Structures are given as C-alpha cells and as structure tokens.
Amino acid sequence: MNHPPPTATPAPPAAANDVLQGPSHAQWVDIVQQLGAEVAGPLSNALERIHNLISTGQIDRQSLRALRESVAQARESGMVGQQLARLASGRLRLSRxxxxxxxxxxxxxxxxxxxxxxxxxxxxxxxxxxxxxxxxxxxxxxxxxxxxxxxxxxxxxxxxxxxxxxxxxxxxxxxxxxxxxxxxxxxxxxxxxxxxxxxxxxxxxxxxxxxxxxxxxxxxxxxxxxxxxxxxPHTAGDEPGLPEAEAPPAPAAPRDFHPSSNSKPLAGSHLLVVTPRRELRTQLQDAVRHMGLIIDVVGTVEEAMQFCQDGLPHGIVFESAARGETLDELRAGIAQEVPQFSFIEVLDEEHITQLSTATTDGVARIARKHLADALPSVLLFEFSKAL
Missing domain, CATH: 3.30.565.10 (Histidine kinase-like ATPase, C-terminal domain)
Known part of the structure; x- marks a missing residue:
C-alpha cells in the first residue's frame, strides 16, 4: 500500500527576533573569530610595549599614548562582543x-x-x-x-x-x-x-x-x-487602531524598572564614576557588573570635565563630597547640549532612593548602603529618559 508523502510540518509562529533571518551558525563562528582578532591584536601591541618598558625601564609620551590606545581598542572590541552576545542569547524580549x-x-x-x-x-x-x-x-x-x-x-x-x-x-x-x-x-x-x-x-x-x-x-x-x-517596517499609523493623527500618549508614571531578564540590559551604555575612594569605586562596579556597562573612573570633578571634553558618557555617578561650583558648571554645560543627561549622587548617610523626576534639581539620589539593590533599577530608569 502506497502511503501519501508526509506533509510538511507548519513552521511555528515567528518570535520577535525572527522578523528577518538571523545569522547562521557559521556566521556566528566568523563573528567570534573576528572578535578574537580585534581584541588580541591591540592587546598584543600593548604587551609588546609593556615588555619594552620592562627591559628598558623607560617609556616616552608617544609610546604611552599608543599603549593606552591599544588597551582602549581592545576594551571597545570586548564591549561590542558583549553586545553581540546579548543579541545572540535568545533572551531578548522585544517591546513594541x-x-x-x-x-x-x-x-x-x-x-x-x-x-x-x-x-x-x-x-x-x-x-x-x-x-x-x-x-x-x-x-x-x-x-x-x-x-x-x-x-x-x-x-x-x-x-x-x-x-x-x-x-x-x-x-x-x-x-x-x-x-x-x-x-x-x-x-x-x-x-x-x-x-x-x-x-x-x-x-x-x-x-x-x-x-x-x-x-x-x-x-x-x-x-x-x-x-x-x-x-x-512599521511606521505609526499603518496598523489598525493606530491612526496617523493620533497624538502621542501623555507621559506615564515611571515604569517598574526591576533588573531586566534580558542579558546585559545596558550593554554598550557608558557610565562615568567620579570618586577618589577605591572602596566606593569597587562597590559601584560590583553593583552594575551584570548590566554590560562601559565604566570609566576619575577621582575629581575637574578630571570629569576634562574627560567629557572629547565626548559624553550616557550618565555620571558622583559621591556627594564632589558637590560644589565645579560640578554645577559641569552639569550646566552638559544640560545645554543634552537636557535629559543623567546625574546620580551617592550619599554616605541614610537617604531614600530618588529618581531624577522626583528631585528639584533633576539629580537622582541613592544611599551607599542601597547601591547593590537599587542602583541597577535607577540606571535603567535614568538611561531610559533618552528613549
């Protein structure tokens, strides 16, 4: 008895990530190999300069600048790789x-x-x-x-x-x-x-x-x-229930910004930390380690101003001791370019966690003892203001 050929199993509904065909396994292999090359190359150059420094005991300003650039290139490549890994993780839940x-x-x-x-x-x-x-x-x-x-x-x-x-x-x-x-x-x-x-x-x-x-x-x-x-593919007004003339909704109350189930929810975002205290730096870095942030650290507000001359991070976290005229000058200069820029103050004393929308000066505040629990959620909200 001849049996009819088996019918093709219908494909499951496309997930949010499946709107277009994603990269194949072989393509991801190529991406990983490229990541290794772009990280290893600058680090090899840096290692060579370090060996030269050890053997001679001297390093000129040009070599020091080249060493710093090599390390920065490797770090940037590593952070891009982290963002690519987030996209490949399958854990993203896209909103619309x-x-x-x-x-x-x-x-x-x-x-x-x-x-x-x-x-x-x-x-x-x-x-x-x-x-x-x-x-x-x-x-x-x-x-x-x-x-x-x-x-x-x-x-x-x-x-x-x-x-x-x-x-x-x-x-x-x-x-x-x-x-x-x-x-x-x-x-x-x-x-x-x-x-x-x-x-x-x-x-x-x-x-x-x-x-x-x-x-x-x-x-x-x-x-x-x-x-x-x-x-x-989707412009507002081209779908049922979303007329083109519809006005954007009024701002809603802040969303519940609990730590995201997405891997590295802020991968690629750049945070500048301003504090001379090593233990506070470590505490801040530990609190947001899982978020995929690029973190730079400076000891003073003057160093932060110099850091920001060539490009702005997405937010600045500073300890309360840094408050003063210099910080006010830094905030005023940035506000002229990016009004929604995020500043977060860390206080040593007990203080209720406040988002920037709840303070008169637009600075978010958080007590040091609450950093591990509250800082990730505060950053998710503050960085979302740019969206």
Whole structure:
C-alpha cells in the first residue's frame, strides 16, 4: 500500500527576533573569530610595549599614548562582543512602542556632538518627522552603533537623511560618508584598509541589531563612498487602531524598572564614576557588573570635565563630597547640549532612593548602603529618559 508523502510540518509562529533571518551558525563562528582578532591584536601591541618598558625601564609620551590606545581598542572590541552576545542569547524580549524616530536621532546626535567636533567631523542631517513602532532600547542602541561605525570609517563628513517611502509607508534612514580619502582612491592598499574598517565588529553590531529589530540594512560601497539604508517596517499609523493623527500618549508614571531578564540590559551604555575612594569605586562596579556597562573612573570633578571634553558618557555617578561650583558648571554645560543627561549622587548617610523626576534639581539620589539593590533599577530608569 502506497502511503501519501508526509506533509510538511507548519513552521511555528515567528518570535520577535525572527522578523528577518538571523545569522547562521557559521556566521556566528566568523563573528567570534573576528572578535578574537580585534581584541588580541591591540592587546598584543600593548604587551609588546609593556615588555619594552620592562627591559628598558623607560617609556616616552608617544609610546604611552599608543599603549593606552591599544588597551582602549581592545576594551571597545570586548564591549561590542558583549553586545553581540546579548543579541545572540535568545533572551531578548522585544517591546513594541510608538517612538518618534526623528527626535531620538536628534537626541543621539546632540549627545555625540562633542565627539564629532573633537574629531573635526561634520554631521549633516535632513530629517523628516517620522514615528515608528519599535523596541525603544534596541532603537537607541542601533542609532548609537550606527554613529560608532560611521565615525570610525568616514574620511569626510556624515550625511544622514530620514524620510518616508510613498507606499507602503516605510521609514528609511540613510547614512552616507566617504570611506576613503581622495588621495587614496587609486591606492589598492588603502582600499584593503577601508574594507577592514567597514566590515569591523562595529559594523557587525549595526547589522545584527537591525536584523534583531526586523529592520532591513542595505549597504552599498562604491567608488570610495558608503551608503547604508535602514528600512523600518512599521511606521505609526499603518496598523489598525493606530491612526496617523493620533497624538502621542501623555507621559506615564515611571515604569517598574526591576533588573531586566534580558542579558546585559545596558550593554554598550557608558557610565562615568567620579570618586577618589577605591572602596566606593569597587562597590559601584560590583553593583552594575551584570548590566554590560562601559565604566570609566576619575577621582575629581575637574578630571570629569576634562574627560567629557572629547565626548559624553550616557550618565555620571558622583559621591556627594564632589558637590560644589565645579560640578554645577559641569552639569550646566552638559544640560545645554543634552537636557535629559543623567546625574546620580551617592550619599554616605541614610537617604531614600530618588529618581531624577522626583528631585528639584533633576539629580537622582541613592544611599551607599542601597547601591547593590537599587542602583541597577535607577540606571535603567535614568538611561531610559533618552528613549
């Protein structure tokens, strides 16, 4: 008796992460190998300089700067790898919020303005007002990853354009820059170097964050010019129950920001700690170790001001002893560029935990004894203000 051929088992419903085909096992192997290379290379250079220092007992200023840059490169690669691991973990739970993409992008550009100015890079923007439906935290990460990649690759300016396609209505964000300088267009070695920068871990992070969100990344590299277009599939107003003219909802009460079940919920975010006390530094780092933050530490507010000259972190945690005119000057200068910037004060004495929305000066406050329990939730809320 002939049996009919077995019917194909219907595929399970797509999860939030499955809007577009994710990378294969082989692709993740390539990403891991690339991570190892981008971490090992700078660390090998640093180790060579350290051995030279040990053998000679001397190091000049240029070598010291090169040593610091090598360690910084390795750290940045490690943090990008941590963000990629978060995307690959399968533990992400994507939300779907109505977000003003134009305003968020302008906020990211304002936050990065010191960095772009320090590098002498002009960011030109033509941004039409667009609202989309997406996960706010991942969108924020995507826009920052895009800027990290473009700033590392450009040899001129960066042109950003945000517009809506005619039909069906889709938001399209394009980023255009010259990845090779004019004098190196005919140089094949320059082309190889540019290709390595374009296909770096920073690009992998842009690509995989976009795919995780269901955003289509289309990249074209031709004649020394790179154009990346990100196409967002869901614009506000293109689905039942979400009319285009509907006004955004009024701000709600702060959400319950318990530590997230997502792995490394703040992976890639940058926190600056201001305190000369080693034991407090250790306590702060231990409290947020699971969050994937990039953490830098300085001893004084003056050092914090110097640190912020070339680029802003996403938030600053300082001990109460640092309060004074210098801190007020730092806060005022940053507020002119990024009004929602996060400052968190740590007090030695007993104090109820306060979010920035509950204080008259917009500074969040937390007692040192509550750091382990409350600081992760406070950071989740404070950093979410940028979304």
């Amino acid at each position: 919020e109505r977000l003003h993409l134009t305003q968020m992008l302008r906020g990211v550009l304002a936050h990065r303005s010191r960095e772009t100015q320090a590098r002498g890079i002009q960011v030109r923007q033509v941004l039409k007002p667009v609202e989309i439906l997406a996960d706010g935290a991942l969108l924020f990460s995507l826009l920052n990853a895009l800027m990290d990649w473009a700033l590392a690759c450009t040899h001129s300016s960066i042109d950003l354009r945000l517009e809506l396609s005619s039909w069906p209505a889709k938001a399209r964000l394009s980023c255009r820059f010259a990845h090779r300088s004019l004098e190196m267009i005919a140089d094949s070695r320059g082309g190889a170097d540019a290709s390595n920068r374009l296909d770096s871990l920073a690009w992998r992070l842009v690509e995989q964050t976009a795919l995780t969100m269901g955003v289509l990344p289309l990249r074209e590299d031709e004649a020394g010019i790179t154009v990346l277009t990100l196409e967002f």
